[in-house]
Amino acid sequence: MGLLSKFMNALGGEPPVSKPATQPVLRTAQQNVPKPTQQQTTQHKSTAQSRQAQQPTQPSQSSQLARSSYRAQTQTTARNTSVTTNRSRAQSHANSQPAQKLMPQPLLPTDQIERMQNIIGKIEKHDLSDEQISAIAGAGHNTLVLAGAGTGKTTTIIGYIAWLLATKRAAPEEILVLSFTKASAGDMSQRIMASTGKTIRACTFHSLGLEICRAATIANRPIIDGHTSNTVVRNTFEQLLSKNIGYRLLAFKLMSKELLGKYGKAAKSEDFQLPTDDYGFNQYKQNLIENAQTIIQHMRQNSIGIDGMRELNERSGGKNVGRNREMLQLIEPLYNAYISNFRTTHGIDFPGMITDAIRCIQRGAYRHPYKYVLIDEYQDMSRPRYELIRALREQSDFTLFCVGDDWQSIYRFAGSDIHLILDFAEIWRTWGPTRMFQITTTRRFRQSLIDASGAFVMQDKSLYVKHLHNPSDKKDYSLKALGGATQEERFDAIIEQLRKLPKTASVLMLGRYKSDLNLLSRNDRDGLFQIDEHTGGIVFLEKPKMDIEFMTAHKSKGLQRDFVFLLCCSGGLKGFPSAIPEEPLLGLLLPEVERMPHAEERRLFYVAMTRCRKKLFFVVDQSRPSRFMYELHDRICPNIFRGVKLPPQCPNCGEALRLRHAGSDPSRKFYGCTGFPNCRYTQQCK
Numbered sequence: 001m002g003l004l005s006k007f008m009n010a011l012g013g014e015p016p017v018s019k020p021a022t023q024p025v026l027r028t029a030q031q032n033v034p035k036p037t038q039q040q041t042t043q044h045k046s047t048a049q050s051r052q053a054q055q056p057t058q059p060s061q062s063s064q065l066a067r068s069s070y071r072a073q074t075q076t077t078a079r080n081t082s083v084t085t086n087r088s089r090a091q092s093h094a095n096s097q098p099a100q101k102l103m104p105q106p107l108l109p110t111d112q113i114e115r116m117q118n119i120i121g122k123i124e125k126h127d128l129s130d131e132q133i134s135a136i137a138g139a140g141h142n143t144l145v146l147a148g149a150g151t152g153k154t155t156t157i158i159g160y161i162a163w164l165l166a167t168k169r170a171a172p173e174e175i176l177v178l179s180f181t182k183a184s185a186g187d188m189s190q191r192i193m194a195s196t197g198k199t200i201r202a203c204t205f206h207s208l209g210l211e212i213c214r215a216a217t218i219a220n221r222p223i224i225d226g227h228t229s230n231t232v233v234r235n236t237f238e239q240l241l242s243k244n245i246g247y248r249l250l251a252f253k254l255m256s257k258e259l260l261g262k263y264g265k266a267a268k269s270e271d272f273q274l275p276t277d278d279y280g281f282n283q284y285k286q287n288l289i290e291n292a293q294t295i296i297q298h299m300r301q302n303s304i305g306i307d308g309m310r311e312l313n314e315r316s317g318g319k320n321v322g323r324n325r326e327m328l329q330l331i332e333p334l335y336n337a338y339i340s341n342f343r344t345t346h347g348i349d350f351p352g353m354i355t356d357a358i359r360c361i362q363r364g365a366y367r368h369p370y371k372y373v374l375i376d377e378y379q380d381m382s383r384p385r386y387e388l389i390r391a392l393r394e395q396s397d398f399t400l401f402c403v404g405d406d407w408q409s410i411y412r413f414a415g416s417d418i419h420l421i422l423d424f425a426e427i428w429r430t431w432g433p434t435r436m437f438q439i440t441t442t443r444r445f446r447q448s449l450i451d452a453s454g455a456f457v458m459q460d461k462s463l464y465v466k467h468l469h470n471p472s473d474k475k476d477y478s479l480k481a482l483g484g485a486t487q488e489e490r491f492d493a494i495i496e497q498l499r500k501l502p503k504t505a506s507v508l509m510l511g512r513y514k515s516d517l518n519l520l521s522r523n524d525r526d527g528l529f530q531i532d533e534h535t536g537g538i539v540f541l542e543k544p545k546m547d548i549e550f551m552t553a554h555k556s557k558g559l560q561r562d563f564v565f566l567l568c569c570s571g572g573l574k575g576f577p578s579a580i581p582e583e584p585l586l587g588l589l590l591p592e593v594e595r596m597p598h599a600e601e602r603r604l605f606y607v608a609m610t611r612c613r614k615k616l617f618f619v620v621d622q623s624r625p626s627r628f629m630y631e632l633h634d635r636i637c638p639n640i641f642r643g644v645k646l647p648p649q650c651p652n653c654g655e656a657l658r659l660r661h662a663g664s665d666p667s668r669k670f671y672g673c674t675g676f677p678n679c680r681y682t683q684q685c686k
Contacts, residue, residue: 101464102144102425102436108134119166123159123195135437136160142434144378144424145403148468149453149610150444150560153403154188157374158195160401164372165196174371177202180380184558188376205385209353216357216365224347229338230293236337237289242274250330254323255284291583292331294413296338298589300351301384301415306332312588320584327585354384361391370398378404378424382415383591386427397431406464407457410554410604417591418600422462440468444560445613449478452637457606459631460596479616479637481569483644485623491523494565497617501563503543508561509550510608512568512576517550519567519619553608564612569629570621571655571674576628577601602628620644624674627654650674652681659685 107130108116116137117127128136132152135145136159147153157177164170177192179185182204189202203211214220240247248267252260259281266272275281299309306328313324342349348356360366373389375381381404392398402424409418420427425434442450450468458465482497484490501507511517520538521531530539531550538548547561553576568576577598587593594600605628609616620629622644630649633641648657648671655675662668671683 100425102434104146104438105134105138105435107131108138112137116163120159120162121166123155123162124191126155128155128159129439129441131437131439131441132156132159135439136163138435138437139399139401140435141399141432142425142428143399143401144421144434144436145401145439146405146436146464146466147403147439148405148442148466149408149607150442151439151468153376153405153439154191156403156439157188157376157401158192160374161192161198161200162196165198170371172198172200174369175200175374176208176368176370176372177374177376178205178208179376180204182207184376205388206350206353209357209388210348212357212360212366213348213353216360219346222345222347224342224345224349226297226350229297229341229349232337232341233293233296233334234289236334237292240333241285245270245272247330247333248272250326251285251288254326254330255281255288259284288330291327291586292334295327295331295583295586295589296335297351298415298586299335300349301355301382302589303355304589306335309585309588313585316588317584324585324588327583331585351384354388358384358387358391361388361395364395368392368396370396372399372401375400375402376404378402379406379409379418379421380404380411380416381420383417383420384415386420393431400428400431407466407603408557408607410557410600410607412590412600415590418594419591422464438464438466440466442468442470443472445610446470446472446474446476446478448476448637449609449612449616452479452632453606453609455636456609456628456631457602460594460599460602462594462596462599478612478614479618479640481618481620481629481632481641481644482565483620483622485621487519487523490619490621491519494520494617494619495528497565498540498546499542501543501546504545504547505563506547506561507549508556508559508564508611509538509548510553510556510564510566510568510611511550512553512578512604513574514552515574516552516568520550553604556611557607560611560613562612562614563617564608564615565617565619566608567619569618569626571624571626575621575624576605576626598627620646622646623658624656630654648683650679650681653679655679657681657683 107113113130113133116133120128120133120136129152132155135143135156139160145153145156147156161175161177164175165172177185177188177200179188179202185202185204185207189200192198192200192202210223237251241251242248245268249260249264252263252267263272263275263281299305304312309328310325313321313328317324338349341347342352357366361368370392373392375389389400393400402421404421406418406421409416409421412418424436428434447470450470454466454468457463480497482490482493484493498507509517509520511519517531517533517536520529521533524531528541530541531537536550538550540546540548549561566576568574570576571579573579578601582590596602618629618632618640620626620641625646627649629646632638633646646656647659649655650657650673653673653675655673657671658674660670660672662670669685671685673679673681675681
């Protein structure tokens, strides 16, 4: 028996599964894959039973509604699409069993870790941790590594590749690494080369899809990028809005009742001039265009056309059927212009890079060479990306090694579905059982922030429990609330803190929306800042060497700075959590909303909290605080709110209560909810 075989036996290693014996849990109506033979089924059951003892599970704490999304998606699909209706989801939920939560595998014995460390060597000049070594050397055919913020996700992937190469389990050309952005894929490729000296294919899902499409068609199809496609949609919308009376009236109706009432009569005239100096009109118009662009992108990603959307709406639109019909009427000419644009040029758009690639694989026009596929940031997986990986595995199976963090799943608006990580074992069970590992040691931020952020995000019991820790036992004070009832007061509180920070500190100003930068730009009465609103660059003139940047919480993911100011700790429509309602038609195309209120906003807030290395400042609107501030104040870290008093909280909706007067009588005081008119709760003053 060779050295590698001994290691495999010692680790409970298992040979690769040659081919799945049954179909995956998720399946679309169009895919007609042959059913397994009786012999294949028997072999699969035997293999699964032999492995099952290695895979302990525990019952999920989440509800059936929150955890069976993808089992529901196997039952009903719209014509020519994999989009599932809400009604079919609800019917499936009623009969489904809760998914099982995976239990993390234990660390390998110390002597084995030492042997593995000698084989892998240093990664990026550092020894891997025991948790990382155990995840790498103990991986199975399906492996999920849950790695918390700052615990070394990328380093773990590089270490796994080094392990595969050192043990000759795979040649470089047999390994594929997938990431979600071009920048992260490029960074991954460079870091793999630096640590292993080998060139490993590291790319985005879209880049892989384009490669497949071009290889299958033997044609260098031009890429129609997102900017070009969006410009086509915008120009078509602008032209119709200006020239077509019926379309114009429909657009005003979909913008708001106020705008329709204000301009509806005049808009019936052929020489009507659009009110481009009306701020409200411009805002609603921009929102309508962006919603249309987003809906079209998701239609393409899910391979559904206008007719399919109409059927989906009639079946699942519920109380929004009427609005959805009008939205589809508005979108139809925009969608046609979008489709015509890339068809006339024989090009390929970004959604098509994945959907067309799946078709190429399924018809046998492309054969992949991979034995190992690694996916970084797996919590960002969408249904089309999952379908692409599944199609590749159905063609020729490979070992799957995925690294991610369910606590940082924040891209539902782009199609990401948290159930793909929460139900990982369920959706990949066709290829055998899953091994799950956790990496919990982080040096990015200090223990007080680890404890507060972890307690906050784990209010959502559907997530995996992780106990992050920092090796340092030094006492720290990593969080502080800054308060102000007005924007001017909050601005002054920020300035006071900036003056206390080191002259060369790195600082991140985080907002929920880009407009949160207004807290700095519109209250700078004395010219203390130079702000580039396009790039987010900020110069604090009193400390010009201080590195300060503004960005939204979404864009900050993966970054870290010494000090972080969370500018938007407010309630309301554009507060944190955001209360801006989703366009109902878009909701039919996205993964279902989780049962827990503001579940994704909670994870986004967690991402924002964990960007800092030294200290996090919450900039609290004391006239209308975020409901998340009440949670931190009441249950998690009340000591950070010294000097920052919060108003009473509405027990009905969670927004702040504000002192009001009945009529003109100042003696008749009461508390009214700041969420009025959506919430009409009142409370008498004591």
